[in-house]
Amino acid sequence: MRRVTLLNSNNDCVSPDRTTFINQLVLLLQNNQFYLLLLLGFLMTGCSTSRLSSGAQRKTAGKTFVIVGASSGFGRGVAEKLGEYKANVVLAARRTDLLEEVAAKVRANGGTALVVTMDISKPEDVQRLRDSALKQFADIDVWINMAGVGAIGRFWEIPIEEQARMVDVNLKGFIYGSHAAINQFRKQGYGVLINMGSIESENPLAYHASYAATKGGVLNLGEAINQELRLNGYKSIKVVTVEPWAFDTPFWRHAANYSGGTPRMAAMDNPDKVVNAVIWSSLHPRKELAVATKAKLTRFFHHLFPHTTERMSANIVHRYQIKTAPPMQSTSGAVFTPMESGRGVDDGVRARMKEEKKQRKMQNKQ
Secondary structure, X not given: OOOOOEEOOOOOEEOHHHOOHHHHHHHHHOOHHHHXXXXXXXXXXXXXXXXXXXXXXXXXXXXXXXXXXXXXXXXXXXXXXXXXXXXXXXXXXXXXXXXXXXXXXXXXHOOEEEEEXXXXXXXXXXXXXXXXXXXXXXXXXXXXXXXXXXXXXXXXXXXXXXXXXXHHHHHHHHHHHHHHHHHHHHHHOOEEEEEEOOHHHOOOOOOOHHHHXXXXXXXXXXXXXXXXXXXXXXXXXXXXXXXXXXXXXXXXXXXXXXXXXXXXXXXXXOOHHHHHXXXXXXXXXXXXXXXXXXHHHHHHHHHHOHHHHHHHHXXXXXXXXXXXXXXXXXXXXXXXXXXXXOOOOOOOHHHHHHHHHXXXXXXXXX
């Protein structure tokens, strides 16, 4: 465990590896700094997850956003919302028909849209995306890497090819996208790069091993680039890593699944929170943005009690994914080939889990 020195009410030093988690928490509650940090966390959550103010919407209008992974989930939600804010939106993903559908929605909302079919794991596709955006709009204000694939199950039971593909998309793809964006921003002298991380960038979860590894890499990538930009005088170029908890999107349907049960997670939230937070961070860029209360608290406690937080989180995932999930056959999901299903922002995962719980209770009564 990482050592953190705390002071109790008597100003005595307390080392976390010498006391229990409960005793540590009591000591923290006696320290006024805890209340301040917690309050600030809640205040920041309210600002970033709300719809933009009218003034912020005017600042967003006319800006050019490149969104990689815009066909469904968070990416689709961000694109459609940017359309309402009258932005220029470059839509990139593998599913052309869905991109055209999103583009029509963006235009109907009042924005401008350009569709570019591509695969983020191919550097030549990423360069073509940048060139297409510049040809249409002359510059790029914000580049958002949101494409991603996942795999659920015991590490040793997930085929190595699918784990390698996760690295190709979630990490190498983000490196390609970040490289293209940063070089363009250097030419312009400004720009915001937003990479979709996860709370697993901070707190890796059991049964998501390689996925968590890629998201940890995304966080470190952004942190390092930010320091390089600072050291080389690029004050107007920022890199943001967004870190949400589990949200109800098609990610779960599209993930490879070798767990033996339907894909699920505890305490899922509405994806609108992340959609709003991503757009908000384009105007208020900070190095890391944990989205909503659960992510902020998980990140906070993981910094103080990493092993305990990881153990508790793993137990939660084990209960939901392994012990209580209804049976499901193994699948590679959309890791290699795009799926026809899972086309919206929200994917009804919470409703499905609620019905599964109802069915489980009925079976237990029989």
